[in-house]
Amino acid sequence: MSLHFYLVVAALLFVLGLVCMITRRNAVALLMGVELILNSANLNFVAFSRFTEARALDGQATAIFVIILAACEAAVAMAIVLNLYRQQRGIDVDAARELQG
Amino acid sequence: MDVKTLLELLFGLLTVASAAWVAFSPKLLHAGFSLLFTFFGVAGLYVTLGADFLAVTQVLVYIGGILVLLLFGILLTTAMPTAELSVGPSRRGQGLALGALLLGLLLLAVFRAGWPLSFPPLPENTARGLGTGFMTTWILPFEVVSILLLGSMLGALHLARHAGGEK
Numbered sequence: 208m209s210l211h212f213y214l215v216v217a218a219l220l221f222v223l224g225l226v227c228m229i230t231r232r233n234a235v236a237l238l239m240g241v242e243l244i245l246n247s248a249n250l251n252f253v254a255f256s257r258f259t260e261a262r263a264l265d266g267q268a269t270a271i272f273v274i275i276l277a278a279c280e281a282a283v284a285m286a287i288v289l290n291l292y293r294q295q296r297g298i299d300v301d302a303a304r305e306l307q308g
Numbered sequence: 309m310d311v312k313t314l315l316e317l318l319f320g321l322l323t324v325a326s327a328a329w330v331a332f333s334p335k336l337l338h339a340g341f342s343l344l345f346t347f348f349g350v351a352g353l354y355v356t357l358g359a360d361f362l363a364v365t366q367v368l369v370y371i372g373g374i375l376v377l378l379l380f381g382i383l384l385t386t387a388m389p390t391a392e393l394s395v396g397p398s399r400r401g402q403g404l405a406l407g408a409l410l411l412g413l414l415l416l417a418v419f420r421a422g423w424p425l426s427f428p429p430l431p432e433n434t435a436r437g438l439g440t441g442f443m444t445t446w447i448l449p450f451e452v453v454s455i456l457l458l459g460s461m462l463g464a465l466h467l468a469r470h471a472g473g474e475k
Contacts, residue, residue, distance in 0.1 A: 210423055213353065216320045218414040220327050220346075222407045227331035229403030233393050235381045239330050239343055242374060246350050249366075257357045260426050264437045267362050268446055271438070274369050275453050279460035281374045285381050286467035292385045301395075 213254035220247035234288045234298040238281065245277045316356045323349030336386060336393055340379050347371050358430040361438055 224243030231237055249270040256266025292298050326345035333339040347370040354363035394400060442450045 210425060211418060214418040216323060219324045222411040223327040223331045226403050226407040230394050230400045232395055233336055235378060236336055236339060239339060243327050250350060250353060253354055253357050253359050258425055264441055267359050268438060268441055270362055271365060272449060272453055274365060275457060278369055278373055279457055281377050282464040283460050285377050286464040288381055289468055298385050
């Protein structure tokens with residue numbers, strides 16, 4: 208299968224993640240959209256490193272760094288979501304207008 | 309059609325279909341479980357691209373870590389049955405239109421650009437190459453990301469402990 212197949216799958220994944228982030232109001236659902244977008248970026252990294260002249264492992268190493276950053280982001284975002292829930296008994300991001308604790 | 313092409317199509321379809329369910333499911337828990345299949349499909353695509361170590365990492369970190377965290381988050385925070393999951397229909401339409409526009413642009417870019425394609429031979433074992441790379445070529449980002457991971461774990465712990473103003 209050619210590079211185009213992977214690029215199209217990654218593009219679809221990216222757009223679905225973006226739509227998820229735009230149309231959801233629940234903070235956890237927003238996080239899911241972020242994870243979809245990160246996965247699509249990773250897929251692009253790996254596909255390009257497989258199908259172009261670059262050394263094959265460069266893209267994979269970058270993808271591993273992205274996975275580590277995604278883990279950091281998920282942990283911190285989950286802590287924030289739990290805080291938000293305790294403060295206003297819900298995690299509707301449209302209702303979270305106050306930045307000051 | 310050989311087996312590899314079939315597997316690629318299958319994993320691609322699994323990825324996209326379950327990602328669509330993540331984005332459009334009316335129930336949050338269903339979206340969370342659908343994300344499991346998305347991560348698994350992406351791991352399968354990594355295998356077809358010859359990235360075996362990365363596929364295992366994807367399963368371990370995404371499915372074993374991040375997804376479990378998200379599911380815990382869903383179960384801990386959805387005690388409000390009246391809360392709306394998605395925005396209203398007008399903003400939903402705007403989001404879909406924006407997504408369709410972006411998808412068109414991306415597909416145009418994918419098929420118009422002249423990618424300098426080649427097909428280098430696969431390395432025998434990616435784990436050895438990656439391990440050597442992390443200790444030589446990428447040693448600085450590796451150390452930086454280790455410190456970042458430690459810092460974000462401490463930060464997350466601190467945030468989650470002193471919640472809601474009551475110290």
